[in-house]
Amino acid sequence: MPSIAEQLSAVLGDAFASLELPRELGRVTPSRQNPEIFPFQCNGAMPAAKQAKTNPRELAGKLIDALHGIPQIGAAEIAGPGFINLRPAEYLYGERAAEIAADERAGAPVTAAPKTVMIDFGGPNVAKPMHVGHLRSSVLGDSLQRLFRFRGDTVVSDIHLGDWGLQMGHLITELRDEQPDLVYFDPDITDGYPSEPPVTIEDLARLYPQASVKAKADPERLEISRAATAELQAGRPGYRALLRHFIEVSVAALKRDFGALGVHFDLWKGESDVDPLIPGLVQDFKDRAVAEKSDGAWVVRVAREGDKKELAPLILVTSGGASLYGTTDLATILDRKNEVGPDLTLYVVDLAQSDHFEQVFRAASRAGLAAEGALEHVKFGTVNGTDGKRLRTRDGGTFRLADLISSAIERAGERLKEAGLAADASEEERANVARMVGLAAIKFADLQNYRTTNYVFDLDRFTSFEGKTGPYLLYAAVRVKSLMRKAEREGVAPGAIVVGTQEETDLVLALDAFGTALEQACDNRAPNTICDHAFTLAQTFSKFYAACPILGADHDTTKASRLALAQATLKQLELCLHLVGLEAPERM
Numbered sequence: 001m002p003s004i005a006e007q008l009s010a011v012l013g014d015a016f017a018s019l020e021l022p023r024e025l026g027r028v029t030p031s032r033q034n035p036e037i038f039p040f041q042c043n044g045a046m047p048a049a050k051q052a053k054t055n056p057r058e059l060a061g062k063l064i065d066a067l068h069g070i071p072q073i074g075a076a077e078i079a080g081p082g083f084i085n086l087r088p089a090e091y092l093y094g095e096r097a098a099e100i101a102a103d104e105r106a107g108a109p110v111t112a113a114p115k116t117v118m119i120d121f122g123g124p125n126v127a128k129p130m131h132v133g134h135l136r137s138s139v140l141g142d143s144l145q146r147l148f149r150f151r152g153d154t155v156v157s158d159i160h161l162g163d164w165g166l167q168m169g170h171l172i173t174e175l176r177d178e179q180p181d182l183v184y185f186d187p188d189i190t191d192g193y194p195s196e197p198p199v200t201i202e203d204l205a206r207l208y209p210q211a212s213v214k215a216k217a218d219p220e221r222l223e224i225s226r227a228a229t230a231e232l233q234a235g236r237p238g239y240r241a242l243l244r245h246f247i248e249v250s251v252a253a254l255k256r257d258f259g260a261l262g263v264h265f266d267l268w269k270g271e272s273d274v275d276p277l278i279p280g281l282v283q284d285f286k287d288r289a290v291a292e293k294s295d296g297a298w299v300v301r302v303a304r305e306g307d308k309k310e311l312a313p314l315i316l317v318t319s320g321g322a323s324l325y326g327t328t329d330l331a332t333i334l335d336r337k338n339e340v341g342p343d344l345t346l347y348v349v350d351l352a353q354s355d356h357f358e359q360v361f362r363a364a365s366r367a368g369l370a371a372e373g374a375l376e377h378v379k380f381g382t383v384n385g386t387d388g389k390r391l392r393t394r395d396g397g398t399f400r401l402a403d404l405i406s407s408a409i410e411r412a413g414e415r416l417k418e419a420g421l422a423a424d425a426s427e428e429e430r431a432n433v434a435r436m437v438g439l440a441a442i443k444f445a446d447l448q449n450y451r452t453t454n455y456v457f458d459l460d461r462f463t464s465f466e467g468k469t470g471p472y473l474l475y476a477a478v479r480v481k482s483l484m485r486k487a488e489r490e491g492v493a494p495g496a497i498v499v500g501t502q503e504e505t506d507l508v509l510a511l512d513a514f515g516t517a518l519e520q521a522c523d524n525r526a527p528n529t530i531c532d533h534a535f536t537l538a539q540t541f542s543k544f545y546a547a548c549p550i551l552g553a554d555h556d557t558t559k560a561s562r563l564a565l566a567q568a569t570l571k572q573l574e575l576c577l578h579l580v581g582l583e584a585p586e587r588m
Contacts, residue, residue, distance in 0.1 A: 001096075001099045001103065001107065001109070003096070003107070003512045003513070003515050003516065004040075004088050004092050004093075004096050004509070004512050005028050005029070005030070005040060005512070005513075005516065006515075007072050007088075007092065008028040008040055008042075008072060008073075008086055008088060009026055009027050009028040009042075010026075011026070011067065011070050011072050011073065012025075012026030012027070012028055012042050012044070012063070012067075012084075012086075013025075013026035013027075014026070014066075015063045015066040015067055016044060016048065016063065018066050019048075019052075019059075019062060019063070019066070021044075021048045021051070021052065022048070022051075025044030025045075025047060025048050026042060026044055027042065027044065028040045028041070028042050028086060029041060029042075029043075030509075030513070031085060031086075033079075034085070036502060036506075037085075037087065038075070038077070038085035038086055038087050039086075039087065039088065039505075039509055040085075040086040040087075040088070041079070041083055041084060041085050041086060042063075042083070042084040042086065043083055043084075044084075045057075045059050045060040045063060045082040045083070045084060046081070046082050046083075049082060055082075056081050056082025057078055057081065057082045059082065060078045060082045060083070060084050061078060063084060064076045064077070064078065064084065071089055071091075072088060072089055072092060073086065073087075073088070073089060074086075074087040074088050074089040074090060075087040090499070093499040093504075093505055093508045093509075094497050094498055094499045094508075096508060096512055097497040097499060097508045097511065097564075097565065097568065098496070098497050100508075100511050100512070100514075100568050100572070101494070101497060101564050101565075101567065101568040101571075104571075105150075105575070106511070106514060106568065106571045106572035106575050107511060107512065107514050107515055107572065108150070108151075108514050108515045108518050108575070109515050109518075110151065110152040111151045111152040111153060114151075114152045114153050114154065115153050115154070115342075115343040115344055116153070116154045116155075116156070116340065116341060116342045116343050116344075117148045117153045117154065117155050117156070117342060117343065117344045117345075117346065118155075118156050118157075118158065118336055118340055118342035118344070118345040118346070119141055119144055119145050119148070119155060119156070119157045119158070119345075119346045119348065120141075120157075120158050120160045120345065120346065120347045120348065120349075121137050121138065121140070121141020121142070121144075121145075121157065121159070121160075121346075121347075121348035121349075122134065122137055122138050122141060122159040122160070122258070122263070122265065123137060123159065123160050123161075123162065123349065124159070124161065124162065124254055125161070125162035125163070125167060126161055126162060126163040126167070126168070126204075126246050126247055126250040126270070127167060127171055127201075127204035127205065127207070127208045127246055127250055128167070128205070128208060129205055129253075129400050129401075129402070130254065130257045130400065130401040130402070131399060131400050131401055132383055132390075132391050132399040132400075132401060132404055132457075133350075133383075133390075134401055135383060135401060135404070135442070135446060136350070136380045136381075136382075136383060136446055136451075137348050137349060137350070137380070138258065138261060138263050139261070139263070139443045139446050139447060139580075139581060140348050140378070140380055140446070140447065140451055140527065141157065141263075141346075141348035141378075142157075142262075142263040142264065142581050143447055143527040143530075143579060143580050143581055144346060144348065144378070144525060144527065145157045145264075146578065146579050146580075146581065147518065147521050147522050147527060147530070147579055148522060150518070150575075150579060151518060151522050155266075156266050156267065156340050156342070157264070157265050157266045157267065158265065158266065158267040158268075158269055158336075159254075159265045159267065159268050159269070160269065160270070160271075160332065161247070161250075161251070161268065161269065161270030161271065162270070162271060163243065163246070163247055163250075163270035163271055163272045164233070164270065164271035164272045164275060164328060165229070165271070165325075166225060166226065166229050167208055167212075168228075168229060168232055168243060168246065169224075169225035169226060169227070169228040169229030169230075169232065170207075170208055170211035170212055170215065170225045171204060171207050171208055171211065171242075171246060172225075172228045172229075172232065172239055172242055173211060173224050173225050173228045174207040174208070174210055174211035174214075175198070175199065175203075175207060175242070176228075178207075179198065182198055183238070184198070184238035184239065184241055184242050185238060186238065187236075187238070189237075189238065190237040190238075191237065193237075193238070193241040197245035197246075197248055197249050198242075198245065199245065199246070199249060200249060201249050201250060201252070201253040204246060204249065204250065211225060230322070233275065233322075243272060247270060247272070251268055257401060257402055260402070260405055261401070261405060261439065261443075262439060262443075262581050262583070263581070269332075269335075271328045271332070273335070274328060274331035274332050274334070274335045275328075275331070277331040277334055277335060278323050278327055278328070278331050281327075281330060281331050281334055282298065282316055282317055282323070282327070284367075285298070285300065285316060285367060286298065288367070290363075290366055290367045291316050291317075294313065295319060296319030297315055297316075297317060297318050297319045298315075298316045298317040299313035299314060299315050299316060300313060300314045300316055300359075300363040300366060300367075301313045302314055302358070302359050302362035302363055302366070304362070311355065311358060311359060311362075312359070313359075314326045314359040314360065314362075314363045315327075316330075316363075325356070326356065326359060326360050326363070329360045330360060330363060330364060330367070330369065333345070333360075333364050333369045333370055333375070334369055337369060337370070342374070343374065344374055344376065345370070345374065345375050345376065346376050346378045346525060347375070347376065347377050347378060348378045348380070349377065349378070349379070349380075350379065350380055350381075350382070351379045351380065351381060351452065353377070354377060354379060357375075357377040358377075360375075361375040361377070376525070378451065378525045379451065379452055380451040380452060381449075381451070381452050381453050381454040381455070382454045383446070383454075383455065383457050384454055384455065384456050384457065385456070385457060386456055386458070388456070391457050404442065405438065405439070405442070407459060408438035408439065408441050408442045408459060408462070408463065409434050409435050409437075409438035409439070410434075410438070411438065411441075411459050411460070411463045412434045412435075412437035412438035412441060412463050412471070413430070413431075413434035413438075415437070415463045415464070415465065415471065416430065416433060416434060416437065416588070419465055421433075421465075421475075421588040422434075422585075422587070422588045425587070432585065433585045433588060436474060436582075436583050436584070436585050437463065437470070437471045437474060438463070439470075439581075439582070439583075440469075440470030440471055440473070440474050440577075440582045440583075441459070441462040441463045441469065441470050441471055442459075442462060442470075443470060443580065443581050443582060444462075444469060444470030444473065444531060444580065444582060445457075445458075445461075445462040445469070445470065447527045447528060447530075447531050447580050447581075448468060448528055448531040448532070448535075449528055450526055450528050451525070451526055451527075451528070468535050470582055472535075472538065473534055473535065473538055473573070473576075473577060473582070473584075474577070474582065474584045474585065474588075475588060476538035476541065476542070476573065477538075477570060477573050477574055477577065477584035478584060478585060478586070478587055478588045479545075480541070480566055480567075480569060480570040480573070481570065481584075481586055481587065482587065483545075483550065483551075483563075483566055484563075484566065484567060484570065486551065487550075487551055487559075487563050490551060492551060492556075492559050492560065492563055493560060493563070494560060494563045494564035494566075494567045495557065495560025495561060495563070495564055496557070496560065496561060496564070497561045497564050497565060498557065498558075498561045501547065501548055503543055503544040503547040503548050504544060504548060504562070504565065506540050506543070506544070507540050507541060507544045507565055507569065508565070510536055510537045510540040510541075511537065511568060511569065511572055513533060513536075514533060514537075514572055514575075514576075517529045517530055517532070517533035518530065518579075521579075527579065527580050530576050530579050530580055531576075531580060533576060534573060534576035534577065534580075537569065537572065537573055537576070538573060541566070541569045541573075544562075544565070545566075548562055549562075550562040550563055550566060551563075
C-alpha cells in the first residue's frame with residue numbers, strides 16, 4: 001500500500017526516466033507553500049537541468065507534459081525557477097483513506113529487508129539507585145526497540161548491567177567490615193552458601209557510597225577494595241556468591257523501577273556474564289597480532305589515517321594484568337555474535353562516551369567481531385535544570401528516577417483536578433489516569449527532542465494539556481474514544497470514506513504521512529519524528545472535528561464516512577503513542 005507521496009514519486013520517476021534522467025530525481029515531498037492547492041512538490045528538475053545542461057523551467061515543462069493523462073495527477077504547475085507543484089487526483093484521497101482504515105498497521109509498511117537488531121540501553125549499575133541520568137537511555141532505547149520491532153525487524157534488547165568493577169569490591173569490603181562473621185568471608189568455605197541474600201537494596205544503596213567516600217579519602221582503603229575486586233574476578237567462591245546476591249536484589253529493584261517507567265528488556269545480562277570469555281578473547285587477539293604489547297600492557301591500536309583527532313589505543317589488558325571496560329565490551333560483542341548474531345547493534349549511551357565506543361567499535365572491526373558499521377553509538381544529550389546545568393535535587397544531589405516519576409504522577413493528578421478531568425472516575429481509576437498522564441509528560445518531553453539535544457526539565461510545562469505535550473496527545477486520543485462510544489450508543493457505524501472538504505483532505509494527508517515518519521525515526525534512530533507526526537495528526541483531527549460535524553452531519557453516509565476517518569485517526573494515534581512508550585486511558 002504505497003502512500004500518496006510514494007505513488008506520485010513513482011509517476012514522476014517515470015517522467016524523468018522518459019527523458020533519460022535518473023528516476024530518483026522524481027522524489028515528491030510535502031509542499032510548504034500553498035499546500036491547500038498543491039500539497040506536494042518535486043524539486044528534481046533543478047539538479048536534472050544542471051546535469052543535462054539545460055534550463056530548469058524548460059525541463060520542468062517537459063516533465064509536466066509527460067504527466068498528461070496520468071490518472072494519479074490532478075494538476076501540476078511550474079513554480080519559481082523550476083519547481084513542480086502537484087495536486088493528487090481526488091480519488092486518491094478516498095482510496096488511500098480506505099486502505100489506512102482497513103489496515104491494522106494504520107498505513108505503515110513493513111520493511112522489505114528485515115534485520116536482527118540488538119539494542120543495548122539502560123545500563124544501570126548494580127547496587128546503585130537509578131537516577132535522572134538513566135531516563136534518556138531508558139525511554140529512548142525502549143522506543144527504538146518498539147520502532148524496529150514494529151517495522152518488522154527481529155529485536156533483542158539487553159540492559160547490560162554494570163556488575164563487574166571496583167564498586168563490587170567496595171560492597172564486599174564494606175559488608176565485611178560490618179558483618180565479618182558472614183560465611184562468605186571464610187576462605188575455607190567454598191560452597192553451601194545461603195540462598196537468601198544477606199543484604200537488601202537499601203543496604204546496598206547505603207554500603208556503596210560509604211565505601212566510596214572512605215576510599216577517596218584513604219588510599220589504603222582503596223587498595224583493600226581493589227584487592228577484593230581482584231579476588232572476585234579471580235573466582236573466590238564466597239565473593240562470587242555475594243556477587244550473585246548483589247545482582248539478585250539489584251535486579252529485583254531495577255525491575256520495579258523500569259516497570260514503573262513502562263520499559264522492557266529481553267535480556268538482563270551483566271558484565272560478569274562475559275568474564276569467562278575474556279581469557280580466550282585476549283589470547284586470540286594476541287595470536288592474531290590484533291593486540292600488541294606497549295609499556296607492559298596489551299593494546300589494540302585503533303587510530304586511522306585521516307582521523308581529525310587523535311584516538312588513543314584501546315587497552316585490552318593493563319600492565320598489572322587487569323581487563324578494563326573496553327575488554328568487557330569486546331567480550332560482550334563476542335557473546336552477542338555467538339548467541340544472537342545481530343546484523344546491527346545500537347548502544348544507547350550518552351554523548352560523553354563517544355570516544356570509548358569509537359575505540360571499541362574499531363577494535364571489534366579489526367578483530368573481525370563485527371562488520372564495519374554494524375556497531376553504532378546512538379548518542380544523546382543531557383536533562384538540565386532551569387539553570388542550564390544537569391538536573392539536580394534542591395540540595396545539589398542526584399535526582400533519583402523513582403522520585404522524578406513520583407513527582408510527575410503527583411503533578412499530573414493535580415492537573416487533572418485543575419482541568420476537571422476524570423472527576424467522575426473512581427479513586428483507583430483516577431490514580432491510574434494520573435500515572436498514564438505523568439509518564440506521558442516526562443517521556444514525551446524527552447522523546448520529542450532530537451536525541452542529541454539537551455533540554456530543560458519543566459514539570460509544569462510537561463504536564464500541561466495544552467501545546468505539544470504528552471498529556472495533550474492522551475487527551476486527544478480520549479476525545480476520539482469518547483466519540484466512538486457515543487456513536488455506538490446512537491447506532492452509527494463507520495462506513496465508506498468519501499473525502500470532500502479541505503479538512504477531510506488534510507486529515508487524510510496527515511494519516512498518509514505515518515509511514516514516512518516511521519522510516520525516518522528508524523533511519524535516524526530518533527523517535528522525535530513519531531512525536532512530531534502524532535502531534536500534527538492530533539492537531540489536524542482537532543481542526544477536522546471542529547469544521548466537519550460527525551454525528552451531527554446531515555446525511556448518514558457522511559456520518560459513517562467521517563466516523564471512519566475518526567476511527568482511523570484513533571488507531572494510528574494509539575500506535576504512535578505505543579511506539580514512544582505511552583498509553584492512553586479510556587476516559588478522562
